[in-house]
Amino acid sequence: QVQLVESGGGLVQTGGSLRLSCAASGRTFSSGFMGWFRQAPGKEREFVAAISWGSSITDYADSTKDRFAISRDNSKNTVYLQMNSLKPEDTAVYYCAGDPSRLWVGARRTSNNWTYWGQGTQVTVSS
Numbered sequence: 001q002v003q004l005v006e007s008g009g010g011l012v013q014t015g016g017s018l019r020l021s022c023a024a025s026g027r028t029f030s031s032g033f034m035g036w037f038r039q040a041p042g043k044e045r046e047f048v049a050a051i052s053w054g055s056s057i058t059d060y061a062d063s064t065k066d067r068f069a070i071s072r073d074n075s076k077n078t079v080y081l082q083m084n085s086l087k088p089e090d091t092a093v094y095y096c097a098g099d100p101s102r103l104w105v106g107a108r109r110t111s112n113n114w115t116y117w118g119q120g121t122q123v124t125v126s127s
Contacts, residue, residue: 002026002116004096009121012086016125020081022096022118029053029100033108034072034079038092038123045095047109049081059105063089086125093120 008020022034035050049070050059058070067086072079079096097114107113 002028002098004098004116004118006094006096006118006121009094009123011124011126013126014087016086017082017084018086018123020083020094020096020121020123022079022081024077024079024098024116028077029098030074032098032100032102033057033105034070035097035099035108035114036070036079036081037095037097037111037114038090039095039120040089040092043092045111047111048094050105050108051079052105057105059108061109083123086123088125088127090123091125092123094123095120 003025006022031053033050033052036048037045038048039045047061048064051070067084069082096118098116099114
């Protein structure tokens with residue numbers, strides 16, 4: 001089993017920045033993808049970003065690609081999400097996700113195509 005634990009959420013003003021971290025433990029894998037999703041109150045969980053194990057492939061939602069950056073440090077089994085120029089509409093619970101399969105990156109935008117999930121970390125952007 002793989003455990004994913006997010007950290008780094010909090011309250012920030014519009015235009016501010018946060019960096020989320022996701023630490024993996026247990027039976028970690030050296031293939032597939034890691035990613036981030038978010039879910040605002042009353043809304044469905046939505047894709048934010050994904051990164052391949054070797055970091056050669058990244059994908060972003062249109063709403064975040066110019067402001068967020070996903071990265072990973074495999075030596076630490078940790079994936080990061082640097083969030084800049086935050087807006088109130090970025091307010092949500094952010095979830096880390098992992099999946100060892102070789103499913104192509106485009107399919108990663110669907111939450112059903114991920115195996116492991118963290119418990120989430122709250123990000124609140126005040127106006």
